Amino acid sequence: MAGKISIIGAGVGGLSLAARLASRGYEIDIYERLPECGGRAHIIRDKGFVFDTGPSFVLMPEFFGEVFSYCQQDIKDYLNLKVLDTSYKIFYTDGKVLTVYKDSEKTKQELERLEPGASRGYDKFLKEIGQMYFAVKPLLYKPFYRRDILNPKYWPLLPKLKIFQSYWKIAKKFFKSERLCYAFTFEAMFIGVSPFVSPAFYSIITYVDHKEKIYHPLGGMYEIPKALEKIALKFGARINYNFEIEKILQNDDRFILKSKQGDIDSEKVAVNADYSYSQESLLKRPLRQLDYSCSVYLLYLGLKRKVSGLAHHNLFFSSDLRRNLKEIFDSGDIPLDPSFYVHVPTVTDPGLAPEGKSIAYILVPIPNLEKSQGINESEEERLRKIIFSKVKLSTGIDLEDLIEVEHKFFPDDFISRYNIKNAATFGLAHTFSQSAFFRPYNNDQTFKGLYYVGASTQPGGGLPTVIASSKIVADMITGEAKKP
Ligand SMILES: Cc1cc2nc3c(=O)[nH]c(=O)nc-3n(C[C@H](O)[C@H](O)[C@H](O)COP(=O)(O)OP(=O)(O)OC[C@H]3O[C@@H](n4cnc5c(N)ncnc54)[C@H](O)[C@@H]3O)c2cc1C
Numbered sequence: 001m002a003g004k005i006s007i008i009g010a011g012v013g014g015l016s017l018a019a020r021l022a023s024r025g026y027e028i029d030i031y032e033r034l035p036e037c038g039g040r041a042h043i044i045r046d047k048g049f050v051f052d053t054g055p056s057f058v059l060m061p062e063f064f065g066e067v068f069s070y071c072q073q074d075i076k077d078y079l080n081l082k083v084l085d086t087s088y089k090i091f092y093t094d095g096k097v098l099t100v101y102k103d104s105e106k107t108k109q110e111l112e113r114l115e116p117g118a119s120r121g122y123d124k125f126l127k128e129i130g131q132m133y134f135a136v137k138p139l140l141y142k143p144f145y146r147r148d149i150l151n152p153k154y155w156p157l158l159p160k161l162k163i164f165q166s167y168w169k170i171a172k173k174f175f176k177s178e179r180l181c182y183a184f185t186f187e188a189m190f191i192g193v194s195p196f197v198s199p200a201f202y203s204i205i206t207y208v209d210h211k212e213k214i215y216h217p218l219g220g221m222y223e224i225p226k227a228l229e230k231i232a233l234k235f236g237a238r239i240n241y242n243f244e245i246e247k248i249l250q251n252d253d254r255f256i257l258k259s260k261q262g263d264i265d266s267e268k269v270a271v272n273a274d275y276s277y278s279q280e281s282l283l284k285r286p287l288r289q290l291d292y293s294c295s296v297y298l299l300y301l302g303l304k305r306k307v308s309g310l311a312h313h314n315l316f317f318s319s320d321l322r323r324n325l326k327e328i329f330d331s332g333d334i335p336l337d338p339s340f341y342v343h344v345p346t347v348t349d350p351g352l353a354p355e356g357k358s359i360a361y362i363l364v365p366i367p368n369l370e371k372s373q374g375i376n377e378s379e380e381e382r383l384r385k386i387i388f389s390k391v392k393l394s395t396g397i398d399l400e401d402l403i404e405v406e407h408k409f410f411p412d413d414f415i416s417r418y419n420i421k422n423a424a425t426f427g428l429a430h431t432f433s434q435s436a437f438f439r440p441y442n443n444d445q446t447f448k449g450l451y452y453v454g455a456s457t458q459p460g461g462g463l464p465t466v467i468a469s470s471k472i473v474a475d476m477i478t479g480e481a482k483k484p
Contacts, residue, residue, distance in 0.1 A: 002026045005477065006257060006264060008245045008282070009272030011039025011418075012463055013454035015228035016067050016470035017270055022235035023071035024478055030237060031257065031264070033244035038225035039272070039418060040425075040455075041463070046405045048354035049302035050220050051361060053409065055463055056343045057190070057313065058215035059208045063140075063464035064224070070471065071231050078227035080218040082348060087214045088313035090183050091394045093337075098183055099311070102213050115177050125174035125184065126210060133204040133211075135160040140459045140468045143481070144437045163432065165200040182321055186339075189365055191461050192293025192426030194325045199432045205462075216312065216348050224463065245273075248282045250447045268449040270473055275428065275440050275456035276421035291431050292368050292424035293461070294328050295411040297375055297383065299362040302405030306358045307344065309395035314342040316390050332371030334379045340364045340387055360399055362387055366411065370422040374411045427456035435460070442472045451476060 002025040007014045010032035022028045036042070040054040058064065061081055068075040075081075087100040087107075098114055101107050108119035135157055148154060162170065171184040185195035187205040217223040229239065247258035248269060257264040271278045276292075279285045318324035318339040327333040346358040353359050364383055366375060375383070388400045411423035420427070428434050439458045444450035453473045455461035475481040 003268065003477070004266065005029075005268045005270060006031065006255070006266040007270045007272055007453075008248075008257070008278070009039060009454070010034075010037040010225075010229070010239055010241075011272050011454060011466070012041050012225055012228065013466045013470055014039070014270070014272030015225055015232055016467050017272070017453050017473055018232040018237045018239075019067065019071050019228050019235065020470060020474040021477060022232050022237040024474075026477070028232065028237035029264070029266075030232070030239045031243040031245050031259070032239065032241050033419070034417070035241050037229045037239065037241075038222060040420075041221060041225050043220065043222040044300060044407050046407065047302060049357070049359055049405050050222075050352045051300040051302075051359060051407065052221040052343075052345065053298070053300065053361075055221050056345065056361065057209075058217060058221070058224075058463070059205065060212060060464035061215050062212075063467050067228070067467050067470065068231070070474075071235070073231055078230065079223055081215040082218055084214045084216060084312055084348060086311045087209065088315060089311040090186075091314065091316045091390070092179060093317065093319035093390075095394070096179070097394070098180075100183075100210070104210070107210070111180065115175065115180055118175055118180055121174035121176075121180075125171065126207060128174075129170065129203040129207040130211065131160060132162065132201050133207045136201055136204050139436070140465060141471050141475075143442050143458060143472050143476070144439075145441060146437050149437055162200040167195040167198040167200055167203050170200040170203050171195075171206075178321070182317060186315060186317075189294075189339075190426075191430040192365075192424065193429050193431065194329045196325065197329065198430055199435060201435075202430055214313070216345065218349055218351075220345065220349065220352055245282060247284070248278075248450070250450070253449065255447075255449065268451070268477065270451040270453050270477075272454045274418065274420045275452055275454070277419040278452070280421070281419070291429040291434060292370055292422045293426035293429045294365045295368040295374075295414065295423045296409075296425045297364045297366050297380070297411070298409035299360075299384070299387075300407040300409075301360045301362070301399060301403050302353065303358045303360055303399070303402040304404045305356060305402060306346070306350075307360070307395075307397045307402070309397055310342060310344045310347070310360070310391075312344055312347040314344065316340050316342065316387075316394070328365050328367050329371075332367040334366055334372070334375055334383070335364070338364050338366075338383060338386060340390075342391065357404065368422045368424045369411050369415070370424075374423075426461045427454070428461075430460055442469060443476055 111118040188195040343361040
């Protein structure tokens with residue numbers, strides 16, 4: 001046996017790490033406070049409706065393939081990833097709609113319709129952000145430390161990464177209308193930050209969305225954590241559900257994990273639970289001032305019938321996006337006229353609802369609980385009215401009238417369910433000062449043998465990068481990181 005490792009949390013980060021290490025012969029115990037795996041990538045089943053509660057976009061499929069091949073498994077035996085012909089639809093308040101297709105030529109026709117000449121800008125924009133993507137991609141599997149800033153090896157990268165530009169600024173160079181600038185920067189919201197603040201190199205998300213396309217795992221997103229859990233179990237990992245770790249103590253190069261079920265002695269520990277929570281609550285350390293991503297209000301609707309006019313992914317933009325971003329990220333107000341996202345997975349995967357019915361999952365970015373008090377009943381009522389009337393105006397679909405089953409998720413639920421500091425849905429914000437060298441490291445700088453895997457560590461939040469963080473930690477533990 002290669003060694004014994006305890007992992008705190010069975011989110012996608014913890015599961016990927018467990019699968020990797022178990023496949024290399026390590027003895028793995030995962031401790032998860034909830035009764036099931038997946039963490040933020042969870043599921044609700046009700047009356048034949050299957051709602052994925054968290055992630056809905058599969059971007060960068062190569063990163064998913066990598067963890068399966070690391071474990072000598074064929075991803076095709078576990079996941080049926082289907083590329084979407086219509087990537088998404090963007091609905092503007094003035095009634096205009098932009099559809100982004102898998103086929104870039106069709107997307108260009110759409111762009112020309114909205115802004116004559118924009119298809120040339122599109123090609124140039126993708127070329128520029130493509131250079132960033134190819135510069136950044138190999139680095140996503142590497143740990144960075146502040147001292148690396150002095151390493152001349154990384155200096156040639158700096159101009160390529162346009163570190164002094166924002167996500168927004170890079171789009172503004174290629175598109176005239178704010179309408180299109182938003183269409184090419186809204187992906188910043190995937191990592192919970194404003195495109196005006198997020199550094200330009202995160203536009204690699206826009207690149208992969210347009211160039212590598214968008215995928216959906218048939219059976220729903222929950223197939224992903226389930227597949228990782230299956231591999232971990234296949235290689236002998238033990239997963240202890242309903243098992244909350246309350247404290248991590250260090251003693252003579254070993255760790256004691258305190259829980260209601262008793263003490264666990266472990267040589268090495270990897271924390272998948274939220275980084276800030278782990279520092280404050282598990283290690284009882286003071287936490288430095290950090291910036292947090294936004295939170296979200298979520299509605300999961302099981303609809304009485306199929307709907308037409310909405311794509312698998314739909315974005316409804318606020319009439320005043322600048323004000324909307326200010327409310328979410330600066331003033332901490334519940335948006336007056338929110339932007340929101342509507343996920344209709346039954347467009348691609350009808351089996352997620354009973355015959356003839358469909359699903360609409362609605363996500364509204366709102367301030368996190370460091371900036372606001374959350375959302376009260378009257379604010380919720382107001383948001384729902386706006387959402388339902390905007391969807392009706394743009395598509396003719398009366399969502400409210402079609403509701404058969406309804407579930408909701410509020411910012412507070414991110415704390416009570418997942419222990420996420422400030423209910424910051426996407427973890428630590430992806431600002432310049434919390435990226436790469438400056439993002440929390442994957443290994444503890446005080447306790448040898450303590451590691452961090454997941455969204456608020458390096459390289460960052462989102463499923464592909466969380467999977468990459470599990471490779472960084474696995475390489476540290478197996479010693480692969482030291483190999484040239
Ligand atoms: C609404 C939403 C939409 C998203 N959309 C996308 C998307 O479309 N595409 C994409 O790629 N990403 C998306 N993301 C981001 C993605 O889901 C996350 O980055 C990723 O799932 C985080 O995984 P993780 O393993 O880091 O953390 P988590 O999923 O938070 O897992 C941590 C686990 O630790 C457990 N835990 C916490 N404390 C303890 C304790 N004391 N003891 C034991 N267990 C504990 C928690 O219960 C949890 O299961 C979305 C996230 C959300 C919430």
